[in-house]
Amino acid sequence: MIQFGSTKLHYGIYLKRLFHLTVVLLYAVLILSMMIIPYKYPNIFEAHRIIKHGYKYRNFLFSIWATGLQFTYFCLAFSIDCLEIHGGQKAMKICDKLHSFASYLLFAFVFPVSAHVFIVFWSIYAWDREYIYPLKLDTVAPFFLNHIFHTFPPILSVMYMLTCNKKVPSLKSTLTGLISLLTLYGFIFMYVKLVHNEWVYLLFEVFSDTGVKILLAYCALGSLPFLFLGHKINEVLTDLKQNGFFDYVFNISVNTSELHEKMS
Numbered sequence: 001m002i003q004f005g006s007t008k009l010h011y012g013i014y015l016k017r018l019f020h021l022t023v024v025l026l027y028a029v030l031i032l033s034m035m036i037i038p039y040k041y042p043n044i045f046e047a048h049r050i051i052k053h054g055y056k057y058r059n060f061l062f063s064i065w066a067t068g069l070q071f072t073y074f075c076l077a078f079s080i081d082c083l084e085i086h087g088g089q090k091a092m093k094i095c096d097k098l099h100s101f102a103s104y105l106l107f108a109f110v111f112p113v114s115a116h117v118f119i120v121f122w123s124i125y126a127w128d129r130e131y132i133y134p135l136k137l138d139t140v141a142p143f144f145l146n147h148i149f150h151t152f153p154p155i156l157s158v159m160y161m162l163t164c165n166k167k168v169p170s171l172k173s174t175l176t177g178l179i180s181l182l183t184l185y186g187f188i189f190m191y192v193k194l195v196h197n198e199w200v201y202l203l204f205e206v207f208s209d210t211g212v213k214i215l216l217a218y219c220a221l222g223s224l225p226f227l228f229l230g231h232k233i234n235e236v237l238t239d240l241k242q243n244g245f246f247d248y249v250f251n252i253s254v255n256t257s258e259l260h261e262k263m264s
Helices: 007-040 041-046 051-056 062-088 089-133 136-138 143-150 151-163 171-196 211-223 224-244 255-263
Strands: none
Touching: 007 136, 007 143, 007 151, 041 051, 041 136, 041 171, 051 211, 062 089, 062 143, 062 151, 089 143, 089 151, 143 151, 151 224, 171 211, 171 224, 171 255
16 A cells, blocks of 8 residues: 655655656767767777778667667656656646557667667677777777666666556567567668668678678577567566565655545
8 A cells, every 4th residue: 555645655756756867867968978079089080990980870870779769768757757746637648658658668679679789789899899899989988978878778777667667568569669670770781781882880891701691690680589588577577566575675666646646
């Protein structure tokens, strides 16, 4: 039973909102930095072969697509918080629709894509970082930006499952959405190669034809297992929340529309 006047309840809600605001601000800093740094250090972006190539095809980088999806989702979560603060039946109806859309983004795209990018990026980084994030970038970009880009998203996705996800889309619908996204990206990726005779990632030049085919197959299908993993993680978190496992930390699994009704 929800104790609407409890300090624990309000603490949980405020903590959740502060968390969402912090994430949005971090991503705003990331996006602004991505826009400013190339203009602030033009020599590096013109002289370094890997950096120059990556910047040229920046709109085709999968990590850029992933960041766009993540920022959209995190902004939606923050918008829901703002509507909850505003209150009222109309705001709650909009919140309900946004919850559905945000949940679909989370399970279909945000978690599986960000987890896939995390694995691929750090694997290549450990093998030879010059092909994915050249050392020269460390001289112009704070390294925490790289972590916002490639490390934090899957962790944040799980935290959002815990703190604000109220609806779970069907596995079939999320699988269809992810396959559609991967098909679209794959088409654009190969279009760049066929039309410009260049790979979006210069890394592909290193491998033999067989290696390229294996890498392409993994990149095309690598996000799919994480979609199933995301649904499974959410099931585990839901069971833990229902059993009160997180009650001693914060109580944020609250029906906010019910809260507004009780307080009005």
